[in-house]
Amino acid sequence: MKIGNVDVKVSIVAIAVFVFFTIFLLIASVYSPVIRSQLIWLIPVLFMLLVIPMALNYMSRSQYTGMEPIYEAEAKTVRVKLINENMIGKPVRIEGVVERVYFQFLNRPQYLVADRSGAISVKMFTTPAEDVKVNDVVEVLGQVIHRYMVTG
Template identity: 40%
Template sequence: MKIHGVTIGISPLHILVVVFFLVLFAASYLATSEIMYLLWGIPLSLVLLIIPIFNSYSVGSQYVKLLPEYEEQSKRVRIKQINFAMLGKPVRVEGVVQAVKGVWLCRPALTIFDGSAAIVAKKSAPLEVDVAVGDNVEIVGMTVRRFAIFGDVMVHAIGVKKVENLTPLEEEESAPAEEIRIKKY
């Protein structure tokens, strides 16, 4: 679902919680015939649905506003070049999707491989495009740690789009490594 160009996502978990509380309030009303269970329960259950919708819209609208800035400032890098010295810097990476997780929670994580290495790119809002394993994608985002204090480097994706062809590896990256010879004494 889109609102003003922002993709909104509701997790099935949120819907399950709302249904649980609606059933709970309805059962309480049927057991006691006290109308206050319905008068308070239905609006409170709906608030449990409105809060994730508002959060999804808020985060998604921030991504829409930030995307042009990140596209302008990002530097195209190979995944193997991403390291801890690049934390907080905008990057643009291309690769083939190897795994897609968390889509049903509206917090997708894509594992992408560009021929040099693989990296995880997470987004805190639903994807605008359907991405499957084997698709070529371009990700614009910021390099961050996987966890707040420790962990490996990943990309916090601001924009994800499918591309037809990947940018080929540079000559020095695609050339086989020279053979090392060791002299025996």
């Protein structure tokens, strides 16, 4: 869905949550008169489950769109190997191949991008404008950040 210049995408998780609670509400309202009497506020709340993720996605996407020219102007093209902790906060540009894609279903995708010097984790805090897949050649504009991860 397009709002202004921003192509808003709702994650599959948000849609699944909305569908689950819609079905749950439908069934509950058939069997329970108490639920039926509360539908006047339950239905708007149900729609908020879609509207809030859409609003958040719109805000993050529009912020990314607004920052793109700034990064285009300021980012230096570097090899992955040259990126280090002393560069935290610096805008950089890397070119490489997507080796792995994670968390795309959450609208917070993370990619493993590699060039000839090494690989680096690229985290997006919104959906990309295009669907990025493994083996795609990409140009990444972003800021060097330090991430702490706990996995299990």
